[in-house]
Amino acid sequence: MTENLKIIEIEVLRYNPESDREPHLEVYKVPFSDDMSVLQGAQYIKDNFDGSLTFRWSCRMAICGSCGMMINGIPKLSCETFLRDYYPNRIRLEAMHHFPIEKDLVVDLSGFIEKLESIQPYIIPKEPRSLEQGEYLQSPKQFSDYIQFTSCINCTLCYAACPQFGLNPDFIGPGAIALLHRYNMDSRDGAAAERMELVASEEGVFHCSAVGYCSEVCPKHVDPANAVNINKTNAARDYFLRFLSPKGGSK
């Protein structure tokens, strides 16, 4: 496959926790064809130069959300980013910003997983419903209220983009708040008041300073910044009106 192939230089941030004190860059010369993604470039390096190069991937079609990395400093899915768009310049691959590096391009996502659990990402019915009552009916309007926020693939590119998450990893962050909003907006769900405790907390939406970069890098057009902003308004309303409402969002 070598004839007529162009060669692109790929610089990769390497880190082996067993031998390296800190990450360092290494450059590889990779022959590529026009249909090769950045992920395939990384695979070429792994297959031909250094089998220890570590990165995550699965679907190769921008749906599993596991292949995120910094590509020339911008958080992107490496399977839907093409080498041809960078040639003849050198391309730099780094682990996603703002996360601890586990090895090479693999980051530790355990903090994100905890946040995902904390938002209760499932429908909590308003009241118990028996089988005889049948299925839930939802109007197109009710459906459109939340459908956009269901598209999240948990790629965490928005976290790599968010300067506030970078400054304070306790911030629940764009992706998890977008998903929280997805459940709050679902007409079958009745737990918005319960989730408000988290939204209005010190780890909640008010960390956000409306930079908006999260929505820019989101590969699924979820617009997490919008979800965060709507929930700022919700949390402010809850803050001032909580004494009036009998249920009151949170303590």
Added chain:
Amino acid sequence: MKPGLKRSNAPIFWSLFGAGGMLSALFGPALVFITGIAVPFGFILPADAMSYPKMLAFAQNFIGKGFILAVIALFLWFAAHRIFHSLHEVGIHAGVGAKLICYGSAFVATVISVVVLLGLGF
């Protein structure tokens, strides 16, 4: 849900910030134009549009007082919040001190404005 969550007091500052941001976007440029260009150069508006007696009458009117207070206080709360957060963003984690200076000056200026406006009488 995570245990030990503390409710954030941010809505107070965020609401003042939001109100000030909206107000400054709506009125800021017009005010700069009127007070900085139109009146001093007698351009479009007559040069005495902001003469002392007129301004005093404005500040003695109930609605005028409200407008002046909103423009001074909310603009400052907006600026305080923006400056404080921008400090954080450029990596200066100034903490409680900066918070006190930013929001404190907005607070002090608000109090002074209220006192002066009330002192001008009706």
